[in-house]
Amino acid sequence: MSVRRLHTEARYSEIVIHNGTVYLAGQLDEGLSAGIEQQTRETLASIDRMLDEAGTDKTRILSVTIYLKDIDADYAGMNAAWDAWVPKGAAPARATVEAKLYAPEVLVEMSVVAALP
Structure with a gap:
């Protein structure tokens, strides 16, 4: 069975498709100047775009792992947008954890697994 990789760079691929399953790399807001609700909305919009490119959509998401910079401060705002x-x-099945993210202005990052139609 083949593996398709889209938007591949030296360290990762944004999208990997294998055996009817789509895996998205950690998605986040590229602007990074807004608060948690806006960063979450932008992250979710990025997920929508990536899933569309892979040939699926958010109704077929199997699981999401959400990483928050500060779970105490940002959980409610993230959930409002979610x-x-x-x-x-x-x-989908979902886990939310607090994590030290790659830059101080990143408040949320999400990793997604979805099924193809």
Whole structure:
């Protein structure tokens, strides 16, 4: 079975497709100047774009791992944006953890696994 890699760089691929499953690298807001709700909305928009390019959509997400810089300060704001975005009846398995992210201005990053139609 073949492996497709999209937007491949030296260290990672943004999208990997194998055996009917789509794996997205950690997605985040590229602007990094906004608060948690806006960064979350931008991250989710990036996920939408990547899934579309891979041939699927958010209704087919199997699992998401969410990394927050400060879970105490940002969990509610992230959830506000998440709840507005996630399709009713199609919420994926999800884990949310606090993590030291690659730059101080990054408040949220998400890694996604989705099924192809």
